[in-house]
Amino acid sequence: MSADTALWYASRATGVVCLLLMTVVVLLGVLVTRQGRLPGLPRFAVTGLHRNLSLLAVLFLVVHVVTAILDPFVTIGWVATVVPLASPYRPVWIGLGAVALDLMAALVLTSLARARIGRRAWRAVHWLAYALWPLSLAHSLGSSGDLRSGPLLWLSAACAAAVAAALSVRLLAAAQAVPPAGRAAAELARHEAAARRPVTLAPRGPVARQEDLLARRQSVLGGEEASPGRHALAASTGVAREAGR
């Protein structure tokens, strides 16, 4: 293995590792929500894992890009690493990688400045992560023939399948989620169903009685329909006059 092929191998290897890391990061981001947890891990640990793996992916991405430029096997040029379509070699596929690199830079910068720019702006930019991953995959498949056959093809297919599965799980869960206003009712129904004894004094009055109660409140509130004599506002005037001293 000469110096030249070492660069070539380094570039390919870091690229593949970077894709793997990004896949895991996307999986963590998709699956771990406010309610969802990973078994055995508290949420802050999952968030920390997500963050550290992302930074590791950035590191591998830098090595991947630098070695690819230095590799004399193909001519790409420094400009093409950030400007799409500027590469003489496979402009479209290398361009996709350039876009992915730009997105990655945006994600890192906004995450570093999250306290300054506010959570809402950070979150808006962070949605770009969902574009970053397919761009990277397409770049990997298109830039060279290595991933289009053999074990590496299986690897990229497995990555794609994992992300697709995670996305469908998340979307399905979101579709079935109970809105906050209905959560207490769902919980109550669950516990009432779980009580072994029949709840004979079920706390629900007959409808007619309920209306009677509402009418009583209305009379307290002084509505027009208040029956004379029960209208309360004027009823008790000097109750505490003598008692208050």
Next chain:
Amino acid sequence: MTVTSPAGATPGLAARPPGPALPRLLPPGGRPGGLAGHLAALGPLPYRGGPGRLIADVAESGLTGRGGAAFPVARKLAAVAAGRRPVVVGNGAESEPLSGKDAALLRAAPHLVLDGLQLAAEAVGARRAILAVHPGGYAGGTLTGALAQRQAAGLDRVPVELAEATDGFLAGQETALVSALNGGLGRPAFTPPRVSDRGVGGHPTLVQNVETLCHLALIARYGAAWFRSVGTGTEPGSMLATVWQADGRAAVTEAALGTPLGQLLDLRGPVQAVLVGGYHGTWLPAGQAAGLALSNASLHPAGAAAGAGVLAALPAGRCGLAETARVARYLALASSGQCGPCLNGLPRIAAGLAELAGTRPRPTVIHDLERWSGLTSGRGACHHPDGTVRFVRSALVTFAAETAAHAAGRCSAPGAAPFLLVPAEQTPAPGGRR
């Protein structure tokens, strides 16, 4: 600022307080004549000519918030007055089902509420004032008419916006109300930030119960000494109470702090227990309640609080456990579903209480209820879990005999019609996610 005498020689005070000491807020038979009648009876609206000037009077009066928390009003005023571009909110949301006093005030004395809103706005230097009322519109007609009269008379210095609070038990909670006014979901929020730092539109916001505003308007007119002329030394003044008698009659009545509960409630009849402070309140045996007074000094040792002045007597021949279970179910459903202790605790407690109120509950249920109560209270964004647990725990103590009867398979009032008012169940609003 000097202490003003009730005789009122100090500039800015009306010459003489009208009539007897009580009632102050709700005159018998209402006050005819609209705005003119109101001003003729109580005197002109005593603006002080600048922010901060009323606060010393309010501090001197010892007025506390009448929405339930009894927080010193002067401290709240001072905190909000120190902020930039403050907002004043009159809280008439009155989401406690047993309370009717805010609605009664808005209907019978709208100008007194609006006077208080203007004076509070001046005291903190607010340019924006909002009056939030219970949804359903029973106050709206009176209020729009009253506002139009005041506008025609050029009385209001700050324009008043009318707003309807959301429905539900937690709608009147300070942070929930501000959230709704900001176009949010109307759910309680974690503090800090307090609404006095960041409230409506992000500005420092004074939220005061409408009854508190009425007392404020009278203190501005007649002075602190007049306000303190009823009530106790530590808890001066009067408060409105919504009183539910054992025979089903209900009334909004004004009482001095320190009034014996026996003068407000008819406890001589067949009354078994008294609920003090509404659905976040405390059940007390009727005998114990008869020895207590409407003040926190008297009620706190008994584990109760005056709150927003709701008193309800439960007649004999009803099952206190069944009543409590119905209300606990309503309270569990009222959870906004955002904090774990409330969402996981209250439905469990409600289901357990329903089992306890039924026949032959498992013997473990009462221990479970105690355990869940301990795990649920003292946590969450608002006091909903705390208040609910206080209510449930007091029921387990007060209705201990009933609990024993149920364990033996008996109920003292099987199939009795519900006594306490529980609003009809509501289906959750669609699109609740954000």
